[in-house]
Each structure stands twice: as C-alpha cells, then as structure tokens.
Amino acid sequence: MKIDLLDTLRKKNPIAFNISNFVTVQDVANGINALGASPIMSEEKNEAEPMVQMADSVTVNLGAFTEGQLEQISAVTTFANQYKKPIVIDPVAVGAVDYRKERCNELLDQIDVAVIRGNAGEIAALADVEWNAKGIDAGEGNGDLEEIAKKLAKKRNCVVVESGKTDIITDGEAVVRIYNETDLFKLHVGSGDMLSSTIGCFCGVEHDYFEAAQTATAVFDVAGEVVAKSMATPLAGSFGVQLIDELHLIDIKTVEKFANFD
Numbered sequence: 001m002k003i004d005l006l007d008t009l010r011k012k013n014p015i016a017f018n019i020s021n022f023v024t025v026q027d028v029a030n031g032i033n034a035l036g037a038s039p040i041m042s043e044e045k046n047e048a049e050p051m052v053q054m055a056d057s058v059t060v061n062l063g064a065f066t067e068g069q070l071e072q073i074s075a076v077t078t079f080a081n082q083y084k085k086p087i088v089i090d091p092v093a094v095g096a097v098d099y100r101k102e103r104c105n106e107l108l109d110q111i112d113v114a115v116i117r118g119n120a121g122e123i124a125a126l127a128d129v130e131w132n133a134k135g136i137d138a139g140e141g142n143g144d145l146e147e148i149a150k151k152l153a154k155k156r157n158c159v160v161v162e163s164g165k166t167d168i169i170t171d172g173e174a175v176v177r178i179y180n181e182t183d184l185f186k187l188h189v190g191s192g193d194m195l196s197s198t199i200g201c202f203c204g205v206e207h208d209y210f211e212a213a214q215t216a217t218a219v220f221d222v223a224g225e226v227v228a229k230s231m232a233t234p235l236a237g238s239f240g241v242q243l244i245d246e247l248h249l250i251d252i253k254t255v256e257k258f259a260n261f262d
C-alpha cells in the first residue's frame with residue numbers, strides 16, 4: 001500500500017470537485033479540506049465544463065439528487081471522461097430505492113468511472129445480487145462480500161470499495177481488506193460520503209486508482225480509529241468533529257502504525 005500518497009496529496013493540494021448531497025456537504029468539504037485537498041462543490045450545469053477542467057477529480061454523490069440535477073450530473077461526468085479526470089461514484093441507497101438504482105445504472109452505462117464506493121447493500125444492488133438493504137445503511141444479506149465487490153468491479157471495469165466492518169477494495173481480480181477497529185463511524189451520518197470524497201482526492205494525485213482507493217480508505221479508517229481510542233465515552237457529535245480534526249493531524253507514521261490490512 002502506498003501510504004506515502006498522503007504527503008503527495010498534501011503537497012499537490014488537488015482540486016476535488018464534488019457533487020454532494022445537502023445532508024453531508026459541510027462534513028465532506030471540511031473533511032477533505034482538513035486532509036489537504038481543495039474542495040469545490042457545484043450544482044450548476046452551465047459551469048460544468050470549466051469546473052471539470054480545473055478539477056483533479058470528480059466525486060458524484062447520489063444521496064439526494066433531483067430530476068433536474070441528473071442533467072448536471074450527466075454533463076459533469078461526460079466532461080470528466082472527455083478531460084480524463086477520474087470519477088468516483090457514491091451510489092447512496094441504490095439497494096433500497098429502485099428509482100435510484102435505475103438512474104445510477106443509466107449513468108454508469110454512459111460513462112467510465114474510476115471507483116464506486118458503497119456499503120454492502122449498495123454494491124450488491126449494482127452487482128445484481130440479492131440483498132436486503134436498509135435505507136442508507138447496508139442492511140442484511142448472505143452473499144460473499146468479496147465476490148459481490150469483484151462482480152461489480154468486472155461489470156463496470158473499475159475499482160470497487162465496499163465499506164463495512166472490513167472494507168473490501170478490488171479491481172475485479174486483486175482484493176485488499178482493511179479491518180476496522182471501531183464502529184463509531186456509524187454514529188456519524190455521512191462517514192461514507194466523506195470516505196468516497198477522500199477517495200476522490202487521492203484519485204486526483206495517483207493514476208493507479210486501485211492504489212489511490214487503498215490509501216484513502218486506510219487513512220480515513222485510521223483517522224476514525226485514533227479518534228475512537230481517544231474518547232472515554234463514545235459521543236456521536238464529538239466523533240464527527242474530531243474526525244475532521246484527525247484528518248488534519250494524521251500523518252504517514254500513524255497510518256503505518258495502525259492500519260490493519262492484507
């Protein structure tokens with residue numbers, strides 16, 4: 001794993017263009033800004049081309065899109081392919097709402113993406129595997145998580161990050177697993193959105209998106225673990241704030257010390 005990419009990111013301060021959702025946009029902007037990237041958000045179709053041109057990566061979060069916004073998402077992602085800017089997709093709740101799954105699959109049919117990051121319920125839905133997703137959460141299912149992630153990676157010819165107790169990262173062939181020590185992330189709505197956008201930042205500085213996704217996930221997971229270790233009592237609000245603080249403070253040595261992966 002290329003943990004050194006953390007310093008590369010801080011040196012380059014990549015512009016991370018995010019189409020976010022209204023629920024978690026501030027956490028996403030502050031999280032990746034604290035980490036060392038330069039976030040910019042937009043919902044305006046008319047500025048899609050210059051936004052994409054100046055950006056190093058594009059992260060599209062499908063958490064609360066409207067019909068009107070689909071045109072902007074289509075324009076942005078088409079320009080991103082044209083200007084060779086990596087796209088990260090966060091397919092929020094596609095396992096729970098068919099409308100979302102259909103729109104997401106239409107989008108994925110039109111464009112090439114670098115990474116899809118979702119929980120098990122979301123990745124299973126896009127991989128056409130049966131699963132009982134629960135709203136924005138992973139829900140329950142019996143499928144083999146690694147096989148599901150690989151299936152989607154092959155189907156969409158991209159890297160898949162399937163988050164959960166163990167984060168599974170695959171390019172369709174190789175698999176890297178990152179083991180989480182804390183489940184406090186679940187106290188903070190938008191942990192997943194922040195992870196997806198963190199992956200976007202690393203894809204903006206590393207063309208090997210499999211490597212970029214691994215480093216991003218390890219940095220993010222260790223940041224949460226460090227915060228959890230420092231809290232005598234788990235506190236949801238404080239966890240969210242301290243996660244942003246730790247994304248600012250975290251360094252390569254800390255990630256090397258605490259990242260648990262194979």
Ligand SMILES: Nc1ncnc2c1ncn2[C@@H]1O[C@H](COP(=O)(O)OP(=O)(O)OP(=O)(O)O)[C@@H](O)[C@H]1O
Nearest residue numbers: 119136163164165180182183185189190191192193
């Ligand atoms: N059961 C768990 N134990 C430990 N860590 C977890 C667990 N589930 C998720 N995580 C961690 O939480 C972070 C977000 O992943 P998660 O799968 O919850 O995304 P999500 O469902 O899209 O979240 P959200 O919708 O709230 O943004 C990741 O860093 C992941 O490693």
Ligand SMILES: Cc1ncsc1CCO
Nearest residue numbers: 021023063064092136190
């Ligand atoms: C709660 C919620 N609803 C739509 S998006 C979102 C944030 C998690 O993605």
Ligand SMILES: [Mg+2]
Nearest residue numbers: 092136192193
């Ligand atoms: Mg999510």
